[in-house]
Amino acid sequence: MRLFIAEKPAVANDIVKALGGNFTRHDGWFESDNAIVTNCFGHIIESQPPENYNPEYKAWKVETLPLRLYPVKYQPVESAAKQVKTILELIRRGDVTEIVHAGDPDDEGQLLVDEVLEYAGNTKPVKRVLINDNTLPAVKKALANLKDNRDFKGLYLKALARSVADAVYGFSMTRAYTIPAKARGYQGVLSVGRVQTPVLGLIVNRTRANQNHKSSFYYTMTGVFQRGADVIRANWKPGEFAPLTDRKLLDKAWADGTAASLAGKPATVEAAATDDKKTAAPLPFNLVRLQQYMNKKFKMTAQKTLDITQQLREKYKAITYNRSDCSYLSDEQFSESPQVIDALKSVFPQSLDIDSARKSKAFNSAKVTAHTAIIPTASVPDVNALSTDERNVYLAIAQHYLVQFMPEKAYQEVSVAIQCGDESFYARARKTTDSGFEAFLGAETTDEGESEDNDDSAFELLCKIRTG
Known part of the structure; x- marks a missing residue:
């Protein structure tokens, strides 16, 4: 008899449908002639409180820090105690000869069922089913391709290490901050956590930055160059010695002085090129x-x-x-x-x-x-x-x-580099030759780097430019 332990009821139901046969529903599991399917409700096992590891941990004292909470001592989550009892009884049934771990296919899903097996003291062989797709054909295919659960021990240990580290860090640091705070009259608990504390810090820092924000201006320069009847607008490209702050020009006097010094000066086209390019569709989502x-x-x-x-x-x-x-x-x-x-x-x-x-x-x-x-x-x-x-x-x-x-997006890109005095300017324009996937998905979802002029007239103008 095989016992399947799913991460949640919905997956247990999918497994029952995929296995087929005459299943009888019981309080907490399904059973047929050759299979039993039960489920957790997420994490149904948790670490015991610190004082169960060491009675000295009951009192909050700096001398006991950091707390030592490994090896893990498990206990049922209070709200899931009934289901834990059911699963343990099923694991220990004499007619159950093999167990199939059906947690989600990630490190947390691996830990979630493995910790139940650990708590039960299981010694029976365990297989692993990886269900990425919950449709009936996909679940059937996954059930026909069971793995040895021992192959996933590394995934289990990864999640276990994170869980233990979070507990040690959270309990220890919370006490480390709260104990001296209470000595100074603070009445609450200063909760510290690996994730919650950095996130709180980000929120506080962003809030303070917004509260203390002072408007400032930065400057760009655009060169307007004439070649015969054609007028070319090109963006300034900061040089090595430009006085930038966080890649922005904040010095108005420098900007005004530079612009004035360049006015009327001759310019040279240093480079001009037209390239055929393609953009692939964005990857599917994570x-x-x-x-x-x-x-x-x-x-x-x-x-x-x-x-x-x-x-x-x-x-x-x-x-x-x-x-x-x-x-x-x-x-x-x-x-x-x-x-x-x-x-x-x-x-x-x-x-x-x-x-x-x-x-x-x-x-x-x-x-x-x-x-x-x-x-x-x-x-x-x-x-x-x-x-x-x-x-x-x-x-x-x-x-x-x-x-x-779908086809890739195809386009031509023309780029022109202009030198005027000691400063460099550039102009780019694109012309789409085949919208490809973008005709379906839309342009707003693609990231194509720096902004370019996609106006056909600008493209045609820049295409006429030659070096010199």
């Missing part, structure tokens, strides 16, 4: 880039974006693993792309220049980490039934997937 995109375009908070991706993954099975830190996809996902592209036609019925044989730089198994980028699955939801926010997040993910199969 979580952070998706959160940044949704905030910039829809003013959506990072937490809301995360919550919506969780819904899209668990409720609708519409996207792959949503907490990914990776923007690349595997070669296997490239081979599966025709089915996903075909499914997305219901969302994007317009004619699109998509070729499933076109392989973008996003498909690179060597750059895939524990996860792949966040992409749509072949289980496409009815976008009209989604909330506005859900639809916006889903469409952003789907669009950034589809552009991987």
